[in-house]
Amino acid sequence: MLKKTLAALALGTALLTAGQAMAADYTIDKEGQHAFIDWKISHLGYSFVHGTFKDWKGTFSWDAAKPADSKIDITLQTASLFSNHAERDKHIASKDFLDVAKYPEATFKSTKVVPTGDKTADVTGDLTLHGVTKPVTFKATFNGEGKDPWGGERAGFNATTTLNLNDFGIKGPGPTAQTLDLDISLEGVKAK
Numbered sequence: 001m002l003k004k005t006l007a008a009l010a011l012g013t014a015l016l017t018a019g020q021a022m023a024a025d026y027t028i029d030k031e032g033q034h035a036f037i038d039w040k041i042s043h044l045g046y047s048f049v050h051g052t053f054k055d056w057k058g059t060f061s062w063d064a065a066k067p068a069d070s071k072i073d074i075t076l077q078t079a080s081l082f083s084n085h086a087e088r089d090k091h092i093a094s095k096d097f098l099d100v101a102k103y104p105e106a107t108f109k110s111t112k113v114v115p116t117g118d119k120t121a122d123v124t125g126d127l128t129l130h131g132v133t134k135p136v137t138f139k140a141t142f143n144g145e146g147k148d149p150w151g152g153e154r155a156g157f158n159a160t161t162t163l164n165l166n167d168f169g170i171k172g173p174g175p176t177a178q179t180l181d182l183d184i185s186l187e188g189v190k191a192k
Helices: 002-019 086-093
Strands: 024-028 036-043 047-053 056-062 071-077 105-115 120-129 132-147 153-164 179-190
Touching (some): 120 153
Antiparallel strands (some): 024 179, 036 179, 120 132, 132 153, 153 179
């Protein structure tokens, strides 16, 4: 009788565990150039300067059945900024703005994911930039997930936010340039 009870408990536990989806861990595919952290800022109110960060890495965990359990962690090297103009990049990297010598890294670690639709969510986390850590919320869109041609599995997202530079102790270059728009595209490869 005890053997049957133990067997039934073991089977029930196995079935229950099998029915529970677990969040999968993904490494962001920066090496394959399938992920980007792009930015834009107003230039005198007439146009926008666009740029990107070239050196960064990150991971995320994702479970389509429980998107609120998702997490993301990104670290970027601030000196890797690129706007296709060497003198401008040097100025942005200087003490006038990012001060990359003193603050070589920026990080984002999610603290909360709130689904807002079938494929959308607000992703809030702690952004550390220029030595200041502040909560920031990204508007995220789930693009899809599935197998890739190389035998792996992938998932992808886009996320946007607008930063007030003064919140991070950075004075924008002019009255129309006190905010910075971030547009992030993430494609991750599932850990095996």
